[in-house]
Amino acid sequence: MAEAVIEIENLTKDYPYGFLQLKKKRSLEGLTMQVQAGEVFGFLGPNGAGKSTTIKLLMRLIFPTAGSARMLGKPISDISMHRNIGYLPEQPYFYDYLTAAEALDYFARFHDFSAVDRRQRVAHMLEKVGLATAGRIQLRKYSKGMLQRVGLAQAILHDPAVVVLDEPMSGLDPVGRREVRDIILELKKQGKTVLFSTHILSDAEMLCDRVGVIVGGRLQGVGAPSEIVGVQAHSMEILFELPAAVERLEALLAAATRTGERYRLQVEESAIYPAIEELRTAGAKILSMTQVKPSLEEYFMHLVAADRAQASAVEVNAK
């Protein structure tokens, strides 16, 4: 089994609020999880679920109310750990009076690289994130997407073993998102560990070895995307064409969705053979049959709905 590079143990965070800051809102509750070496781990959850709180706790930008965490075998309070960790904050913002090349050079200086090494790394990173031609422009003239790329570049500039990305796709156009996906896959190929938070489920399904779903500050499940939603298929989808309207098929057609000349019909597994037989008899041309699995999105929405229902129930009881 691969070694755990991020170990989180019962991490809890309360934020004080109110005029005297005496009331407390729990933002993260007893989070325990591990991220293994070399895996891409997606941290999923709706806005305000506790994803950024967890990442900020790992980066020591905020401090836990309870619990502990270790990265690369060291407690997160050990500053030397940061030599081998890259971090992209959510909606990153950098010194806008610097050019992208200057900003990257500035960040590289904290890693004791020689001047020549720094220059080479900066040029390489600008090329990698598609900013080679914009490297000499001040960041105040950059779009949100371009700043996101600078953020990504500074996170991986020093070739860290662990890369933590907070909403890396946020603010990017489809091309930018594709480029970030490619970079994450490249990091995986290089054996790096990547932890990234997102609420874009398709990205998580595409990239992650494992995902952790967090809702309302509580971890709801961890596992491979297919595992977490359950591998059992509930139904089948049949794609077919009909030469002409057939009266006998009215019941089936009512349940199907028509797109042009084609019909999509979703049937329970137990009813699949009778449906095929009926279509065959009516002269339908069956084009394909696919298993319909619950998607990560469905699973996610189910958890969010359950959390909201629970929150409402608590509110009603309190009243």
Add this chain to the structure above:
Amino acid sequence: MKRIGVVALNTFREAVRDRVLYNLVFFALVMMAAALLVGQISIGIEEIVIVTLGLSAISIIGLLIAVFIGVGLVSKEIDKRTLYALLAKPLRRWEFLTGKFAGLVLTLTLNTAAMAAGLMLALYCVKHALQRGDTLVLVAVYFILLKLALVVALAMLFSCFTTPLLAILFTAGLYVAGLFVHQMRGLQPQLVSPAMAAALRWISYLLPNFENFDVMGAAAHGRGIPGTLVAHNTLYAALYCAMVLGVATAIFSRRNLR
């Protein structure tokens, strides 16, 4: 140490690119106007007027920069979230604070040095020569710089735990209070109760003593400034800055950056 230097140089670069040093143009205009007018409005005391005016301008401009930029050193980084990526590097929070402090002090040093050079030039234009006694002006400028370093440290301390506006008010309030520490110590017993007098005396020792840094009169009138005062003020400013930055670090190291 290297990491402190990296932060300091970037802070200096920020000040330069944000055109903070443009204040030098304003100072140059003040000094030119003073040099032209002084001969017409003062007879025989041109030198005193030029030195007093020049040192006051250096002090006021420096104070404005120290307070307003000093307060923004930390709060702006938090508000704009530029600090997040930075603290994920192998950089301790105290190194960040010390670097920001050093960067602004470096900016103020260059700024003050340029203004001092302008003042000496204006003095030369009025007197047509510079004498050995004029070095007192440079000692006065050095004291202003020490005072500014202390103000920067205080501004940073307040910005670590309160809003920029309150930090400006607290720093300005403490500066004004620090100009009256001798009066606080020497209050007549008939004016306040003995308990109040004792409390004020204790508070006066805690407050930064800005009165000690004011040698403008001595510099303008050519009275000597003892070497012990130079050593005392240097040591006082260094220790007080270290103490204030220590407290700032203790607060900032526990602060949640939400």
